[in-house]
Amino acid sequence: MAGTVLIYGGGGGIGSACARVLRAQGERVHLIGQNEAQLARVADEVTAGYTVGDITRDQVFADVAQAVPGPVTGLIYAVGTINLKPVARLCDDDFLKDFRINALGAAKAIQAALPAMKQAEGTAGVVLFSTVAVAQGFAAHASIAMAKGAVEGLTRALAAELAPQIRVNCIAPSLIRTKLAASLTGNAAMAGAIAQLHALQRLGEPEDVAPLAALLVSEQGSWITGQIIGVDGGRSSLRTKG
Numbered sequence: 146m147a148g149t150v151l152i153y154g155g156g157g158g159i160g161s162a163c164a165r166v167l168r169a170q171g172e173r174v175h176l177i178g179q180n181e182a183q184l185a186r187v188a189d190e191v192t193a194g195y196t197v198g199d200i201t202r203d204q205v206f207a208d209v210a211q212a213v214p215g216p217v218t219g220l221i222y223a224v225g226t227i228n229l230k231p232v233a234r235l236c237d238d239d240f241l242k243d244f245r246i247n248a249l250g251a252a253k254a255i256q257a258a259l260p261a262m263k264q265a266e267g268t269a270g271v272v273l274f275s276t277v278a279v280a281q282g283f284a285a286h287a288s289i290a291m292a293k294g295a296v297e298g299l300t301r302a303l304a305a306e307l308a309p310q311i312r313v314n315c316i317a318p319s320l321i322r323t324k325l326a327a328s329l330t331g332n333a334a335m336a337g338a339i340a341q342l343h344a345l346q347r348l349g350e351p352e353d354v355a356p357l358a359a360l361l362v363s364e365q366g367s368w369i370t371g372q373i374i375g376v377d378g379g380r381s382s383l384r385t386k387g
Contacts, residue, residue: 148218148265149173150362151209153200153254155193156183157321159224159358160273162351165193166359167219175213177205186299199215200224200250206257215261221272222251222349226292227325241365243288254315255303268312272298275317277377293317297373304371311372314361319377321349344379 150167154160155176161183164174168191176195177245179183196212198205226243234237237277251273263270275293278286300315307313320339322330330336340347354376375381 147173148216148269149175150219150221150222151175151177151213151254151258152221153177153250154221154223154225155195156187157223158179158351159321160221161187161353162225162245162355163192163358164357167191167362168193170363172358172359173217175209177209179249181374183385188330200254203253204242206253206342206372209254210257210261213261216229216260216264216266217269218265218267219270220255220258220262221358221362222254223274223282223358224250225274225276225325226289227374228288228327230288231373232283232287237297239288240291243292244295247250247289247292248299248302251296259307259311262311265310267364268310268367270362270366271311272358273313273315275300275315275373277319277375277381279317280373280381299374301371303364308370313362314366314369314371315373316354316357316361317373317375317377317381318349318354319343319375321351321353321354330352342380343377344383344385347378349376349378 150158152164154222156178167174176184176193179199181197182326188195198208228243240374250280252257275296278290304313354367371383
């Protein structure tokens, strides 16, 4: 029985790149996001269905479950925030918003999709997203690193709990050129300086991440679970200067 891959954040840079790769591989995808115009544009490109909704509200998960009752063969949660402030300037709302969108939203998306994922033949695959800042520790990243650290913990906990039927993995990229990151990548001098911090001397593109996400939700990744995988141009582990 053919299944569907759910892509939360399907109208964004990484989510839409994942959709294009999966459709090229013949997979059926269903997009979820807040911006209907973006979702419609991507859906038209990859002939996918979509659900419009705010993932901080429970109704969106019920809407997705109704739209895609199953089987669901994969779930990609490509939703996130970039909230860079010194810790002295962070307030409760900063921490709570970052946690709610990055970690709690991921947990609830998986929770809502469990019945449909259990209908999949073979194993269903879940892909979450962290950041290189969790492993490295960067100034002004306290709130987002704390939230994404929770995502990494969630990945390992659910990989253990949901095995062997459902696999859960996490991709931890460095800075990717997306609309969300435009405040950092839009300035050529700043983008160039950040690129030089990477062994491969460039920033990431959504297309650098999407093929791995597609692999991890497919049967080709059926012996991979509980992993935090860096796609970061070498930023997490290599220093080529000094």
